[in-house]
Amino acid sequence: MxxxxxxxxxxxxxxxxxxxxxxxxxxxxxxxxxxxxxxxxxxxxxxxxxxxxxxxxxxxxxxxxxxxxxGWVAPKAEVNGADPRKGFAVLLALILYVLALDVLRVPFVAATTVFVVVVGLSIGARNWRNLLVFAGLGLVLSLAISTILSRFLFITIG
Amino acid sequence: MIGISRRTILATVAGALSLAMPVGPIGAGAAAAQDFPAKPIEVIVPFKPGGRTDVVARLMGEKIQENGWLSQPMAVVNADGGAGANAVNRMQRGDDDGHTIVHWHHQALIAMAMELGDFSLDDFKSIGYTGGGSPVWVVNADSEFQTMEDLVAHLKADPRSLVEAVGIGTIPHFVGAMLAKEAGFETRYVTANSGADRLRLILGGNADIALFAASEYLAQGEGLRPLVYFGRERLPDLPDVPTAIELGYDVSWANPNWWLAPASTPDENVAILADALEKAINDPEIIEYFESNTLQPYWTPGAEAMEDATKQLNALKAIAETIN
Amino acid sequence: MVDAFFLLFEWQNLLFLFIGTALGIVVGAIPGLTASMLIALTLPLTFHMDPVSAVTLLIGEYVGGISGGLITAILLRMPGTPASIVTTFDGYPMAMQGKAERALALGIMASVVGGIISWGFLAGMSPALARFALQFGPWEYFTLVLMALVMLAVLSQGSLTKGLLAATLGMAFALPGIDSSIGQARLTFGSSTMLSGFGLLPVLIGAFAISQILRDAATPQSSTTMAIPKKRLPIYRSDVRYAGKLLRGSVIGTWIGLLPGIGANIAALMSYSTEKQLSPEPEKFGTGHEPGVIAAESANNASIGGALIPLITMGIPGSVTEAILIGALTIHNLQPGPLLFQNAPEIAYGIIAAYLVANVLMLMLMWGTVRYIAQIVRLPRSGLMAVILVFCVTGSYAVNSSFADVWVMVAFGVIGLGLEFCRVPLGPFVIGFVLSPIAEEQLRASLMMSDGDVTEILSRPYALLFLALAILTVAWPYVFARMRKGENAAKGESS
Incomplete structure (x- = not known):
């Protein structure tokens, strides 16, 4: 095409x-x-x-x-080896993440850590080192956000 | 008609789901009351932070925590939007054992009268009113109308000759319409959905009449002239402003701070909450805050408050019919 | 006023101003997090602070938040806040041409100049200006917004049909919810979650941040989409030639900010399109043209100063952020209004003084640290995207504690991606979404007020002026083209 x-x-x-x-x-x-x-x-x-x-x-x-x-010819094709599957993987991960928080009421910290790992690995290189880095990142991020929101702002997610 | 049937279906589905769930709100609701509250109480405020309802909720929560009238703190959560539907949805998501309650005012009744959200008084158990305030009707200070009598006479002689700033379907509209119906006059409307908008239109000369909470009027101070107060008795801060009742119109409107719980909350837990709130509203500091903000501090127990609300709702429904 | 400055230099107030500005810049730089969100989220923290400290913290956040947005707007084409949408038009192309440092330098300088000029208006002319804007009624608001919408149509690039389609779609998505003119449900199809309509924040986050991340996730890792500033920010003596443009942008920004309900993004848009109309080389705009960045950034910062004028003198908020600021003051039992200067001068002048100092702090912080803040861009892309996505989700949720908002955000991410794929521009889409409710409400309020009589507009001189400007905006490019054609024909050139 x-x-x-x-x-x-x-x-x-x-x-x-x-x-x-x-x-x-x-x-x-x-x-x-x-x-x-x-x-x-x-x-x-x-x-x-x-x-x-x-x-x-x-x-x-x-x-x-x-x-x-x-039979018009497009001025320029700017497709440069994009991989739409990665975009869809991230979208799917996002939908599942929100679904987990909203419907399944999965605790915020657990859901967020898994989400960060999944997104990180689906975009970046898949290796054990990255897995650990993203898991750590997700854990620290989610703990920080949930502490700030719940301790100071009285917002609980879920 | 479609809306109603869909609503019924949804309710049925929701009911079936909650029955099917082994550990759901129902199980929690049956828990013994003596260890209530077992965790922080979530107080849902259906408005953005900073408004009166929000501030009162936070002050009362602080006072209750400070004195240990409840064993757990109260955490205020703002859930603005959808004429309160958002807040009701959140309440229904939460526990129905008193750990999730709503702090609202009579905008709730207006949403019900307008049939906006799919909620009604049956969805709530009333914990009680902790005081409230009444509004004033004002004109621009440069206006030719010195008294309410001038205004009514003018409107009767020349119907629809004055512009009233209201948000259609909000408190100012309903209160104004009740007075208009009672006194037999008619105004034109211009949309103004917030107090700031009404102030802007009045001060800019684009509207003739607007309703303000007494505290809003006093804070503004300049440029406005109050004509009538909608409380049952004159407000000490506004000794010269007559009430509508004094002028011979049987209209009054008090907007209470109303505490609500889900309908299935056990009565024992409601009583514990009511007890704490009653203590808070009788606290000298709270009383001082209320009085300096033209709010009247008083306590109306749950059942009595519900009765009053039901009566108001019927009056509002009559007005709502004129909109549709 | 002098006292207020001294009060400000008490160490804790200065500290709070510093913290606020720094927080604002970082949050403003992160797409999906905005100044109004930051202020709303830190508001409860100020409950136990003394009022002056609370106000300085919030003003710092406001100034920092609007300014910080330019960093990611220029480097990533992700406006950190809606206010910097217009900055992406020329800032990002500049960054792509390897002039990221220059774009940042111009953006920061323009922000500060805009801030300081509008501070001049704020401090000097606030009561008079506020009184002037106060006489505006629904007709004036309607024609003013119409003018903004028309300018937006002129501004849209690429296919005119698709630009108009985008604006119309944005307007259509603003329809569901409670019709503010009659307080009744519209196009909610019986759903109570639809009653709140599509929230501005979730729609913005979805259309800009989510769709961008999904698109970036699909493109292979390459540095072409991101520019990283390496050198010092360049500023030249010859930049003095931009003085006129800076002044124009700042005045437009102040003026637009003064009008309630119209925010920094519209100010930037108006300034940008004015600059484009006046320019001898309008075709250069959108390709990395320096005056484009200047027009946008001077105006969006200046609009803060403008918006503070009706806030302090009349208690009328100029934007969502200011509505939250008013909330913050009322929590401290302070009602902004004409009496504020009498009853609480330390607050009234404190706001004015804090605004000036915040701008200076912003310059120092941004100039000194922009290269480090921009390192957000250098973090491993996959991790950064995951973090931004989490912020988007929590940010959308936190505003109303509602998951419906989060779903709206996801949906608009997908819609935004689809529209971009079909080459339908997102700018007009979002601006149509923001403006159409105001335009509709004000038009219907006008007609309500006049009992349906359209000719009442003839008795409103300012409304007529705005309407004439709107018509001129549409007609100008044609008139201009014809004039040029005439000139060219006279020179004997064929066109």
Missing amino acids: TEATRRSIADLVLSLLVAGGAVILFIGAADLPPPRFEPLGSAALPRILGALLLLFAAILALRAGLRLHR
């Missing part, structure tokens, strides 16, 4: 998502009470923004479609 096709397809997907968002705005606006204190009311801005989003989505889709049709 060329850079041009990739970007055009990304634009098409974006325009679909934006159009979907606009539909949600319209659905939400339909339930809102009619204007009561001034002529605009709650529903005016959602409808205006929904209409604008539909317009922009249409322009984007049209342009992307034309580009695909004409």
Whole structure:
């Protein structure tokens, strides 16, 4: 797949998502009470923004479609051996971390130490030395944060 | 309608979950009361730090800790947002044995009257009121209106000719609307969701009338003229400002410092908390703080407070209907 | 006033000011942690302090927090605070061109100059200026914000459609929650957690910090995305030529800061776009142009001094941070307002004096330690990212003690990443998100006040002025282009 096709397809997907968002705005606006204190009311801005989003989505889709049709060549490809899997690994780790704190009520210090190790190792080099360094870092960081928050600010995480 | 059914489903699911869990809030709630409190009590304040509700909670907590009226300290947690929904969610996440309580005021009733969050009085057990304060209605000091009578006469002669700074669906709006309904006049509104906004609009001449807590009015000092006070009796700091009742309008509004626990909290633990709070509100230093901030220190026990709140809620619901 | 300065030089007050400024700079430099968060988090610590010490600590944090943001904005293109979003436009390209030290030097100097000039306004003109802004009603606020939104549209780079799409999307994400004009739920679809809407802090942290970290995690370790200052910060005698620009940025910053509800980020944006409009070479902005950094940093620091004016004289907060500052004063039984100068002059003048000293301390601290603070950048990237992610999570959580905010942060991280991938700019997205609630509330308040009569704006001269400026901002590039075309045609060049 060329850079041009990739970007055009990304634009098409974006325009679909934006159009979907606009539909949600319209659905939400339909339930809102009619204007009561001034002529605009709650529903005016959602409808205006929904209409604008539909317009922009249409322009984007049209342009992307034309580009695909004409076989447009992207000006420059700037992909430099990026590894999206690492990004996804960090995102997954972040989601699991918040999930652990929020839903599973895992203690903050334990969850944070594990999280720092996982993120550190998924981005950096995987070796035993790093494992120890990140575990130490995570432990010190989480102890420091939870001490400050709970002792001085009375905020308990979890 | 959709909202209600979804709410019911959620409640059912939540109920089922809590039943299914072996060690949950219910187990904790059944624990013996004699070793209460067993850990610091989390006091949730549904506002940002620094407001009156927050300051009073912290002062009372400090005083209770200082005198050892509870064996554990009180830790204030601020959970602002969503008209209190955030605070209620946090309360429901916590223990229901008195270790997690809420310090709120009658904005809670307004949220209920407006059906904002999916919570009602049934979700709470009232620990009690520890004092409260009433607001004043003010105009700009340069205003042509010297008294409430002038203002009402003007509004009756020329309806909707004056602008009232209110946040629609907040205390100033409800109090103003109760008075307007009782006295039979009508104003125009301009949105002002904070005391600072109302002050700005009044002083800048962009609004004619606004409601302030008596303490806010006294702190401002210049540029404002109070017309009517919404307490049951005149405030010693404002001896010349008549109450609405004196003027013949049956409207009063007191905004109490209301302590609430989850509905399933054991009564013994509520009583322990109530006892400590009652001692705190009778402490000379607390009384001095309240009086120097135009708040009235008093203690209203839980059941009585709940009864008063229920009555207020019904009055508010009548006003809320005019908004929808 | 002189007494207040002496009071300030009592050792513990100076110490607290120093601690506050230093803390502010470090926290400001860390993306995801902002001055308002730091102040909110240290507020409870001040309960047992004497009021003057408390105020000096908080003012130091405020000044340091807004200033520290420039470090990571320039070196990492991660604005440490929202106030330095605009600094990334030219600061980061400069750093990429190997001029990181120069960008930092200019940023720090501009910050200090902005701070000191706005201090002049604060100390000298506060009552008069505050009285002027006080007469602004909803019409003026609406047109003012509209003007800011229009400037933002002119400023957006790349595809115009995508810039506008970004702004519209940002505005749409600001819709859910309680509609502040009628106090009722809007687009919450029956969920009570949606009642608080998407919080500003989680959205900012998500869109800027999280999406950046996720993107960086995917790119192989290379020093191309980060610049590390090695040499001393260069400043030249010829920099005197920037005096006019510094003054302009500082005055704009002070002026914007004075208006309640509009923060340092908008001040920087306004100053930047003004500088760009006035520049003979506007195309250079965004490519590492020195005046771009100066415009942004002089204005965002100056806005603090401006915002302190209505705070001290009227008790009206100019920003979220100031709302927290007012909270801090009320905890000490001090109500900011016209009476503050009479009842508690040591506090009123103490704030003014502390602001000046904080700026001087900030210069010393930043100049001396920026290379070390920037070492945050040099820490092993993997560890640094993990630490920042933990700070982002705890920071989002701590504001309202709510996990919903943390989820919002994660979601906006993903949204931000997706938008960047589709080349939709994040700046207009975030600014649309911040401004649209103010614009909507003020417009609807105007119409409420006038009983739906739009023509009332004709009786509001300042509102008309702002509206005219907004229209001029849209029209100016076209007029300018046409004028240029005319000139070129006269010279016989083909364009």
